Amino acid sequence: MTAFDENDKAKNGNKLPLKDRITEYPPLSAEALIGWINSRRSMGNLDTPAPTRDQIETAIECAATVPDHKKLSPWRFIVTQGDARHDLGRALVDAAQAKAVREGEDLSDKDIKKAQTMPLRAPLIITVVTKIQAHKKVPPFEQLLSTGAAVQNLILALKAQGFSTVWRTGLLCNEPAVKAYFDVGPDDYVTAFVYTGTSPKDEPTRKPIDIEPLVRFES
Numbered sequence: 001m002t003a004f005d006e007n008d009k010a011k012n013g014n015k016l017p018l019k020d021r022i023t024e025y026p027p028l029s030a031e032a033l034i035g036w037i038n039s040r041r042s043m044g045n046l047d048t049p050a051p052t053r054d055q056i057e058t059a060i061e062c063a064a065t066v067p068d069h070k071k072l073s074p075w076r077f078i079v080t081q082g083d084a085r086h087d088l089g090r091a092l093v094d095a096a097q098a099k100a101v102r103e104g105e106d107l108s109d110k111d112i113k114k115a116q117t118m119p120l121r122a123p124l125i126i127t128v129v130t131k132i133q134a135h136k137k138v139p140p141f142e143q144l145l146s147t148g149a150a151v152q153n154l155i156l157a158l159k160a161q162g163f164s165t166v167w168r169t170g171l172l173c174n175e176p177a178v179k180a181y182f183d184v185g186p187d188d189y190v191t192a193f194v195y196t197g198t199s200p201k202d203e204p205t206r207k208p209i210d211i212e213p214l215v216r217f218e219s
């Protein structure tokens with residue numbers, strides 16, 4: 001047993017070691033690992049199979065390792081699948097209706113159907129919320145950023161286990177009806193709907209990115 005396995009066993013108690021929970025590691029040379037990270041693409045058209053509970057928990061463990069000032073753990077993960085997606089759809093309809101009333105707009109049948117069926121675009125959704133913790137040295141924006149990092153770790157860990165995802169929010173995600181559905185307060189955030197499943201298509205190759213206009217080196 002390697003030190004890595006020992007560490008994994010200690011961390012996970014009776015759970016199977018990581019190497020038995022996932023079928024394939026991403027390649028671990030620096031070049032291959034960086035290429036693998038850069039190959040991640042968002043995939044909108046997702047079907048079964050969805051990850052198992054063990055695979056989801058493995059991804060959430062990765063998410064919970066992100067930089068987190070004062071270890072406040074401001075993130076929570078809600079896994080919605082099967083018929084529960086219809087309940088989420090109803091919360092999105094309630095949100096759309098309340099938003100329309102507030103903004104003096106009419107909601108068409110098409111708009112209602114769109115909101116209702118949004119969660120059906122994948123077999124499984126992991127909603128990541130930020131429960132803002134009161135702390136003198138850690139303002140809400142740091143907690144939101146930590147959640148963003150957690151979402152990215154979650155996405156990469158799902159990819160490592162063979163699944164595709166897309167991070168969606170949409171204009172309804174922080175409407176009161178949606179916050180109430182996820183049991184978060186008015187000052188908390190619904191930070192991501194990570195639509196998760198298997199894509200019938202391969203992830204398209206990303207065009208090379210010119211980072212030159214994005215960076216300044218100083219010395």
Ligand SMILES: Cc1cc2nc3c(=O)[nH]c(=O)nc-3n(C[C@H](O)[C@H](O)[C@H](O)COP(=O)(O)O)c2cc1C
Pocket residue numbers: 040041042043166167168169170171191
């Ligand atoms: C906070 C956040 C919210 C997003 N919300 C949506 C969304 O509601 N709908 C959508 O199509 N893409 C959304 N995106 C963008 C996609 O997740 C994705 O990054 C984009 O389609 C580019 O694809 P790529 O990840 O393959 O480069 C969001 C991204 C972030 C970071």
